[in-house]
Amino acid sequence: MADSAVPPVVLVEHLTKYYGARRAVSDVSFDMRPGEVMGLLGPNGSGKSTILRLLTGYLHPSSGRAQICGFDVVSQSLQARQCVGYVPEDVPLYAQMRVDEFLTFMGRLRGLEGTGCARAVADVVERLSFGHYRNQLIGKLSRGYRQRVAIAQALLGRPKLLVLDEPTNGLDPRQIIEVRELVRALANDMAILVTSHILVEIERVAHRVAILLDGRLLGVQALSESRMGLEELFLSLTEGEPQ
């Protein structure tokens, strides 16, 4: 669990993002400590994925700032990205590549080489238990295994922050449980920021939850300190808000 004495892995201050005239993220601030699992919760279109894209460097903020491991995501983008493993929502992978080939490629992008890269690939494959699919074409894998491959690439290079965008989307119940267990296990080694629009998914894995609506952060709450359940908390924070 998070220790408030250590420096934050994620520091977000007054982050705002416009798409044209539309404000997708509005003055959002929060932080995350090592070992912490934070859930970003909100309905579709509330700005969850945009925040993740701002933190991972795929988008640049219109104003405000964000740091990963002390590196600014805009001015020190490469260093910040080196600290992050990211699994986008739709699990984009190279369908024509074999699993091993893809993981080796992603490892090399993270600066791993030769035997070090091969060892790192073997580690993540073992951790996510898909060794028997290493020579399979990614395009032929089921959604569940594609998700594992996507998480595996995000773990290469031992990132300090793992960012998972709707990681249980499209998975069957068994796969959802596996992802949940994996998130819990990984939290021993890194901070994890996970989004979902499903309350129970966040409640089962997160230490803290940030609730978003319409791009605004309505509140951040440690689940262990909350007297109410996540459903009640969500309703109390969103009560009276325009939908």
Place this chain on the structure above:
Amino acid sequence: MRVFSALLDKELRTLFQAPIAWIVIGVFLGLMGYSFTLTLFNNRYATLVHIFFQVAGLLLLIVPIITMRLLAEERRAGTLELLLTAPVKESHLVLAKYLAGMSVVLTMIGLTGAYAVVLGLYGTPEWGPIYSGYLGLALLASTLVSLGLAVSAFTSNQVIAAIVTIGISFFLWMVDTLAAMLPDGLERVFISLSLLARFTPFATGAMYTSDAGFFISTTLLALFIAMRALARR
């Protein structure tokens, strides 16, 4: 450099493993072989000038087919998000894709070197114009590949990328034909932008550094535009 070589390896593998590169190379060589044989038997001149112009014309059509997928496909499939959230510089990504595209086109052009060998074996060609012609083709290819890459950076639709690149390439190829209709100052500008006007001296054995400089600077400009397109976040 490690990241760059990983990107280049992946691009080369993707391009050369896909059937489209080999189909394009095959069709190109078939057409050029036919044209070379026919012209040689009819004219009996040991020259490649006509081949250089035909290759250049075909490049206007073929290069966009090779470049259309380079970034548009990454954007469509969402894999651009994977690449740009990894510790990868946009410049490395663009350069790797440019070099991979160039390697296909240069392979294609290089294989037509067999015609020069045939001329050398059975005739006495002037080698100067042959060397300058190939240099001109490489420079023209460089401009066209970087142009196609820049267009591909703005869309997620490969067909749109190909059509727009063909349109711009043809316009730049024959833009000097507009010159006669324009006032003096503009006339010179349009002639200086013409790919045909810049390529012709190379194909006929005259090399000017200004023409080489034009191809190099348009390549750099297009690569810069591609990088800026990726950096727009």
